[in-house]
Amino acid sequence: MTEDKSEILQGTLDLMVLKTLDAIGPMHGYGIARRIEQLSEEALMVNQGTIYLCLVRLVQKRWITARWGASENNRRAKFYSITKAGRKQLDSETKNWERVAGVIGRLLQLSPRN
Amino acid sequence: MIRALGMAAILLRVAFGQAPAKAPEFEVADIKLSDGTRDAKVQFLPGGRVDLPNVTVKSLIMVSYGVQENMITGGPKWIDSDHFDIVAKAPPDTPRNALRLMLQPLLAERFKLAIHREDKPMPVYVLVVAKGGPKLQKATSGPQQCRWNNPGSGMIQRECHNMTMAELALSMPGWAHGVDLPVIDLTGIEGAYDFQFEWSMPSGDASKAGAPVIADPGGSIFDAIGQIGLKLEQRKHPMSVIVIDHVERVPTVN
Numbered sequence: 205m206t207e208d209k210s211e212i213l214q215g216t217l218d219l220m221v222l223k224t225l226d227a228i229g230p231m232h233g234y235g236i237a238r239r240i241e242q243l244s245e246e247a248l249m250v251n252q253g254t255i256y257l258c259l260v261r262l263v264q265k266r267w268i269t270a271r272w273g274a275s276e277n278n279r280r281a282k283f284y285s286i287t288k289a290g291r292k293q294l295d296s297e298t299k300n301w302e303r304v305a306g307v308i309g310r311l312l313q314l315s316p317r318n
Numbered sequence: 319m320i321r322a323l324g325m326a327a328i329l330l331r332v333a334f335g336q337a338p339a340k341a342p343e344f345e346v347a348d349i350k351l352s353d354g355t356r357d358a359k360v361q362f363l364p365g366g367r368v369d370l371p372n373v374t375v376k377s378l379i380m381v382s383y384g385v386q387e388n389m390i391t392g393g394p395k396w397i398d399s400d401h402f403d404i405v406a407k408a409p410p411d412t413p414r415n416a417l418r419l420m421l422q423p424l425l426a427e428r429f430k431l432a433i434h435r436e437d438k439p440m441p442v443y444v445l446v447v448a449k450g451g452p453k454l455q456k457a458t459s460g461p462q463q464c465r466w467n468n469p470g471s472g473m474i475q476r477e478c479h480n481m482t483m484a485e486l487a488l489s490m491p492g493w494a495h496g497v498d499l500p501v502i503d504l505t506g507i508e509g510a511y512d513f514q515f516e517w518s519m520p521s522g523d524a525s526k527a528g529a530p531v532i533a534d535p536g537g538s539i540f541d542a543i544g545q546i547g548l549k550l551e552q553r554k555h556p557m558s559v560i561v562i563d564h565v566e567r568v569p570t571v572n
Contacts, residue, residue, distance in 0.1 A: 229519060232498030234386050239492025251418075253381030254360045257373065261357045279441065279552070281498050 215297070217250065217258050218267075222294040225268060225286040232281055233259055259284060267293050342416060343423045344368070347406035349569045354401055362417045366408035372401050375429060375565060382421035385560060391438070393562035400567065428569040434561050439554035443501045445487045446549050453547035457481070457510040464489070467514075475516035483507045483548075490550075494539035502555055505548065517542035 220240050225231060228239075237255035244250055262268040267290030275281035286294070356371035360381055363369060370378070375397040379390055406424065408417055425431040457480040467475040476493060478486070487503035494517065517539045540550050 228493075229495050231495040234498050234500070235491045235493075235495065237386070237492075238489070242489060242492050251381065251384040252386040253377055253379075253384065256380050256387060257358045257360055257377050260377075261359065264357065275496065275498050283495065283498075 217254070218262060219294070219297050219301075220244065221255070221258055221262060222267060222286055222290050222297075225284060226291060226294055230271075230273070230283040230285040232275070232283055236284065262290070265293075266290075341423050342408070342412070342420055343427070344406040344408050344420055347404065347424055347428065347572055349402055349404050349428055349572075352401040352403045356403070358401075362414045365410045366412040366417065368404070368406040368408070368417050368420075370402075370404040370406075373404065374398055374401055375425070375431070378404075378421055378425055379431075379433075379560065379562075382418060382425065383560060388440070389557065389559045391559050391561050393565055394567070396567055397562070397565060402569070430564060430566040430570075431562070432564040434563060435558050436561055437556040438559045440557040440559065441552060442499050442555040442557065443490075443497065443550045444504045444553050444555065445483060445490075445501055445543075446504050446551060447507070448544055448547050448549040451547055452505070452507060453545070454507070454511040454513050457512050462510070467516075469516055472518050473516045474519050475514055477514040479512045480510045481513070482510050490539070496538050496540060497550070499552070500557070501550065513546045515542045515545040 217240070220243065221236060224236055224239055231239075233256060234252070236259070237250065237252045240250050240255060259268065259270070263270055263284075266287060268284050268286055270282055270284050272280055273283050352372045354372055358372040358377070359370065360373070361369040376387070376390060376393070379385070379397075380387060404424075406420075408420060412420075460480055462478075462480040462485065464476060464478040464481065467477055469475050481489075483505045484503045487501040490501045491497045491499070517537050543550055
């Protein structure tokens with residue numbers, strides 16, 4: 205059960221990174237980490253290092269790609285983008301979350317007598 | 319009782335000018351070269367357990383010191399290419415954030431990692447006032463909050479209430495793909511404000527072969543910040559970086 209909880213947290217982080225790239229477009233690792241730090245606060249215990257490892261993991265799974273590009277002022281920087289496979293994974297995970305949320309929502313609406 | 323005596327001993331040592339107690343460390347830690355079959359992860363588990371498969375020394379420094387990749391200088395190339403599987407155990411009631419910090423003495427003891435901090439001019443963005451002055455509205459009341467609005471035509475809008483310029487600077491790197499460096503507030507503007515500004519979303523599908531990473535076609539966040547009378551400029555600014563003085567490739571045994 206302990207390992208399952210950790211897998212859920214890692215999966216949540218993967219989902220947040222995929223969603224960030226899907227919503228905002230190609231992004232540098234620093235920006236991804238700052239965004240998720242702001243959104244998750246202490247819940248996922250993320251910092252630049254944990255996001256860095258998440259990005260390594262998602263590149264290995266081919267859900268995102270990393271490409272060197274020109275940033276503002278033509279500075280060389282690495283940007284991450286979501287792939288077609290990553291969007292498929294995001295759709296599947298999102299549907300799963302919505303399904304679970306729907307079940308919990310119905311359960312919470314049940315009166316004590318049900 | 320034993321814990322109270324231990325605390326008393328620490329206080330006595332400090333009172334009499336003796337060296338402070340060592341930082342908390344893992345009770346046991348197993349480190350071995352990874353076969354790369356598991357996904358790279360950082361897992362701080364309840365009960366004081368830590369499982370870090372397929373991690374590099376560089377990523378461990380990033381996680382334990384809370385720094386980004388380019389804030390680590392020095393060190394041999396292998397810190398980014400040798401992968402390790404690490405399993406460690408701390409007392410069961412150790413808070414999860416303490417587990418992260420305990421990676422620091424682990425690195426020092428097992429990899430003989432020695433570092434020091436120094437200020438180094440690093441590329442950052444600075445938030446400054448644009449020509450014509452700021453166009454901000456003093457915050458009325460209510461909590462500090464920001465939200466995303468969709469004004470249509472491929473634009474995205476960020477609306478913030480009760481936000482200081484320092485908070486804006488801290489938040490901006492997570493808002494748009496181009497802000498890929500820390501932002502430092504040099505506006506000199508005190509107090510909290512309500513404001514909103516919008517920019518266009520970038521396009522480009524990374525799954526298509528040869529797809530370029532293209533900037534926002536209709537105006538980036540760098541253009542948009544001008545709507546509130548501010549400007550982002552890239553400069554070099556002293557930032558505290560970690561300098562690796564020494565590290566050993568083969569970790570010592572437990």
